[in-house]
Amino acid sequence: MIAILDYKAGNLTSVMRALDYLGFPCRITNSHDEIRKADRVVFPGVGAAGKSMEGLGELGLDKLLRELFSAQVPILGICVGLQVLFDLSEENQTRCLGILPGAVRRFPENMRSDEGDFLKIPHMGWNEVKFRKNHPVFRDIPAGSEFYFVHSYYPQPEREDISIGTTEYGITFTSAVAFRNLVAVQFHPEKSGKPGLRLLDNFCRWSGVS
Helix, strand or coil, X not given: CEEEECCCCCCHHHHHHHHHHHCCCEEEECCHHXXXXXXXXXXXXXXXXXXXXXXXXXXXXXXXXXXXXXXXXCEEEECHHHHCCCCXXXXXXXXXXXXXXXXXXXXXXXXXXXXXXXXXXCEEEEEECEECCCCHHHCCCCCCCEEEEEECEEEEECCHHHEEEEEEECEEEEEEEEECCEEEECCEHHHCHHHHHHHHHHHHHCCCCC
């Protein structure tokens, strides 16, 4: 069974529907017992980092996520579920989980496209992810594939080796990370058509070893 973490900050139903479509048993839950019994954990997130950390703390899921990471359970972070894995978010100067070294920054103001047009914040819509390294969770995703983004903040890892996917939006930013049994993406695979479904399918078959 795949546990989808319910901490009042996730787009949970769409993730569940995608996993159901792929044929993988899953459950939306914040029960520590159920989560510990799960083969894999999906950690979605929508909204603000501070509110997300508050929800995780109230339910004790912050400590449980660190426990699961140490126990080498495969974990997939999505959107804010990626951002709060880092040490700090500039969004309300939020102290986050600290599983990954680095910070989450707000996009600079007055960014322009290559054509000179002003770029809106949040970054919203389809954009390409360039995968820099081979990883089982990104297997068989064609080069040039686009995924669906909605975010005003982006991760800035301290360690370059954990950044395995990048995207261009005014700046080049990390849009996918991998570290041990953890993979996390800034985009929404559950809303990203065939490439997103391929990513989710790969994760649901992944042993947690890169």
